[in-house]
Amino acid sequence: MDKPIWKNRKVTISAAVAIMLLAVWLYSILSAPALSGKVDFEPRKTDFMPVAQQSQANLGEADANGWTAVKKTGRYALLLNEATGNVAVRDNEGGFEWTAFAKPQQLAKEKVSGLLRTNLESSFIMEYFAASKIQRQIKNAKDEQLGIQYIRTESGFAAVYQFKDIQIGFRMEYELNENGLKVYIPVESITEKAEFRLISIESLPFFGAAALDAQPGYMFVPDGPGGLIRFPQTNILVGKGYEQPVYGPEYTGNQFPETNMAPLALPVFGMKQGANAFVAMIDKGEYTAWIKAIPSGVVGSMNSVSAKFIYRQEYDRRLSLGGASIRAFQEEMTKQDRAVEYRFLAGDEADYVGMAQTYRKFMLDSERITSQLEPVEHVPLDLTLIAGDSDWNGNAGYSVATTFPQAKLIQEDLKKSGVEAMNITYETWLKDGSLSEQRTFSLEGKLGGEKALKSFVDSAHSNGYKVLFQAQVTDADSEFAKHSPKSYGIRSIEGNVLMDGSWIWFNPNVAYNLTKNLGEHLKKFGVDGLQFPGIGSAIYRDYNPEYNYQREDTAYVFQQMQRYATQELGTNGVYFGNAYSLKYAKHIQGLPNDVNDHYGIDEMVPFMPIVLHGNISYNMGNGNIRNDYETEFLKAIEYGAIPAFALTNESTLALQDTYSWGVYSSRYEFWREKLLKEYRDFDQLASTFDQPITDHRQLSDNVFVTEYANGVSVTVDYNSKSFRVEKGGSR
Numbered sequence: 001m002d003k004p005i006w007k008n009r010k011v012t013i014s015a016a017v018a019i020m021l022l023a024v025w026l027y028s029i030l031s032a033p034a035l036s037g038k039v040d041f042e043p044r045k046t047d048f049m050p051v052a053q054q055s056q057a058n059l060g061e062a063d064a065n066g067w068t069a070v071k072k073t074g075r076y077a078l079l080l081n082e083a084t085g086n087v088a089v090r091d092n093e094g095g096f097e098w099t100a101f102a103k104p105q106q107l108a109k110e111k112v113s114g115l116l117r118t119n120l121e122s123s124f125i126m127e128y129f130a131a132s133k134i135q136r137q138i139k140n141a142k143d144e145q146l147g148i149q150y151i152r153t154e155s156g157f158a159a160v161y162q163f164k165d166i167q168i169g170f171r172m173e174y175e176l177n178e179n180g181l182k183v184y185i186p187v188e189s190i191t192e193k194a195e196f197r198l199i200s201i202e203s204l205p206f207f208g209a210a211a212l213d214a215q216p217g218y219m220f221v222p223d224g225p226g227g228l229i230r231f232p233q234t235n236i237l238v239g240k241g242y243e244q245p246v247y248g249p250e251y252t253g254n255q256f257p258e259t260n261m262a263p264l265a266l267p268v269f270g271m272k273q274g275a276n277a278f279v280a281m282i283d284k285g286e287y288t289a290w291i292k293a294i295p296s297g298v299v300g301s302m303n304s305v306s307a308k309f310i311y312r313q314e315y316d317r318r319l320s321l322g323g324a325s326i327r328a329f330q331e332e333m334t335k336q337d338r339a340v341e342y343r344f345l346a347g348d349e350a351d352y353v354g355m356a357q358t359y360r361k362f363m364l365d366s367e368r369i370t371s372q373l374e375p376v377e378h379v380p381l382d383l384t385l386i387a388g389d390s391d392w393n394g395n396a397g398y399s400v401a402t403t404f405p406q407a408k409l410i411q412e413d414l415k416k417s418g419v420e421a422m423n424i425t426y427e428t429w430l431k432d433g434s435l436s437e438q439r440t441f442s443l444e445g446k447l448g449g450e451k452a453l454k455s456f457v458d459s460a461h462s463n464g465y466k467v468l469f470q471a472q473v474t475d476a477d478s479e480f481a482k483h484s485p486k487s488y489g490i491r492s493i494e495g496n497v498l499m500d501g502s503w504i505w506f507n508p509n510v511a512y513n514l515t516k517n518l519g520e521h522l523k524k525f526g527v528d529g530l531q532f533p534g535i536g537s538a539i540y541r542d543y544n545p546e547y548n549y550q551r552e553d554t555a556y557v558f559q560q561m562q563r564y565a566t567q568e569l570g571t572n573g574v575y576f577g578n579a580y581s582l583k584y585a586k587h588i589q590g591l592p593n594d595v596n597d598h599y600g601i602d603e604m605v606p607f608m609p610i611v612l613h614g615n616i617s618y619n620m621g622n623g624n625i626r627n628d629y630e631t632e633f634l635k636a637i638e639y640g641a642i643p644a645f646a647l648t649n650e651s652t653l654a655l656q657d658t659y660s661w662g663v664y665s666s667r668y669e670f671w672r673e674k675l676l677k678e679y680r681d682f683d684q685l686a687s688t689f690d691q692p693i694t695d696h697r698q699l700s701d702n703v704f705v706t707e708y709a710n711g712v713s714v715t716v717d718y719n720s721k722s723f724r725v726e727k728g729g730s731r
Helices: 005-031 114-119 352-365 404-416 449-462 508-525 551-568 579-583 607-612 629-638 668-688
Strands: 067-072 076-081 086-091 097-099 124-130 133-140 146-153 156-163 168-177 180-185 196-203 217-221 227-231 242-245 268-273 276-284 289-294 304-310 314-318 325-329 338-346 381-386 388-390 398-400 422-427 466-470 475-477 503-505 529-532 571-575 587-589 644-647 693-700 703-708 713-717 722-726
Touching: 067 156, 067 168, 076 156, 076 168, 076 180, 086 338, 114 133, 124 168, 133 325, 168 196, 180 196, 180 276, 196 338, 217 289, 217 304, 217 352, 268 304, 268 352, 276 304, 276 352, 338 352, 352 607, 352 693, 381 404, 381 587, 381 668, 404 422, 404 449, 404 668, 449 466, 449 508, 466 571, 508 529, 508 551, 529 551, 551 571, 551 579, 607 693, 629 668, 629 713, 629 722, 644 668, 668 722
Parallel strands: 381 422, 381 644, 422 466, 466 529, 529 571, 571 587
Antiparallel strands: 067 076, 076 086, 086 097, 124 133, 124 196, 146 156, 156 168, 168 180, 180 338, 196 304, 217 227, 217 268, 242 289, 268 276, 276 338, 289 304, 314 325, 388 398, 475 503, 693 703, 703 713, 713 722
């Protein structure tokens, strides 16, 4: 019997719908622009430092206490005690000695025993594991199975270590120069000949450690803008000390950062004891380094600060699709040279200001910072205009907050109201905003089109303003992006595409080519630069065998993105300001403005602002997104930041339930008067814009002064919630 005709029609209609949906799907795949992993710049050079050659077998004659002066410069002497393995640097002018670990009379007072005790008198602490048993084990320079050979080199000496039982060996090279001491661990010196594998080496873990009877001082750590851990302690000791990875955890080991944790932006640490101090720069190996600060009472009575270098990444190895996993270590060792440079300070220079100025000089001399700000008549306002965004699920479409015509009107109004200098960043402007399918150039249609964009930029230029466009090119939501995660996403240590929920990170080469795509199109409209929200605050590896990028490879590509933006458009900006991004950055949004106070930091200081000021401008958060409006405003004044706001033309409700939600109050009409007042306040600091910070200190309770190279001083009084700017300094 024949089927009813309506059933045949239904089948035909269903088939047609299926074919149409298939065609739409195929079109969406085929129409996605082909992203390339090929780049037009030279790859990063991976030359490793040569192992220093022996110049003399004999280190020289030792004094009555067993110390040999191996190397001398004009001010310093490098000493070695072969019997104990202790190393010291003597300041010939002041007589102060910095030792690798405490001397016998101090060690005699320690109450810890076993491995904890021998760690206190060791030049290194090494972690390792057996391939047949994934468990951390520790050895140090006091191990009975360790063979040690000391070799004089042209600039100092080398200590060659070889463990007989586990057959792991390496060498530490000590170089004395006019600036201080440099300690290397050449990767080419590391040997592994049995089943045992190296995990980490903590070099000179107790160098300059302060004993209980040491003069009062502090340990400096690069937490937030800068943090001090003082001794003797005045607060109750909580936890196991301070230990944090430089630039944050490594994502590819499935170790994502806590939402309330800010990473360490600078690979530097320091110690002050009375009228003497040192600052230590991690010159090589920063991408796999951790910074440790151990207060007295955690491990013995010493206060110590040091660097720990990771050679194998620890991660969770999945055992099943159900989520069960075990802890494991990467198979191949990360091949990087490691080096820490210690520079010594005395007298008035022996404080966090002197440390920051020394680190600033190091960054400038090594061209890790290359920008220089020019004098200005008016401080530039850093205004972010949020175009709008898509809702969390992509169901409601793009919600408009500030169109191009509205952005034009806002900047024209600010010009008429007395804002003489301004940099405008236009944010989430791609089609579909944060859920952009392509990440390539595609204007959101609701914003007004190309003519309106050109009119906005031209108007801003006529008022003397610059316009940057946000370049969100490092990540995407894989549920909406047309680009295949397997082809373009970075791989975890297990080889699978790394995902945080549905979000992926693009391989850095892909991010570079997306940057070029945006730049080529935005250049036609006269846009002045790109603001990168991702590259200054996060760094990661890519285990895709096609690239096999280490963190420094990713940083190198990010730097090429910054260079491209500046060369093709005029300028670039980053968020947060990790040290690798400072080489080409012209501006930093959201410089760290607080410390992670749950790590026992006693005091926040402007170390990072002292390093940057006069070379790279920065804001310390938007005025309309502060937790404590007055205090954070004054902190920005004290730390030499520029004024910043992130606003919309429409009500903030336009951003509700979108990826830009979190800006709880943003309407320009509401914030206009506060913005203008704050701009006038910050504009009093215009003469300091291009000037280095020369001093910062506390005058009295809650009263601080910041001084600049041109003699201008800024005094901030948190008691009266006021500040004053004076010429000629305040000493």
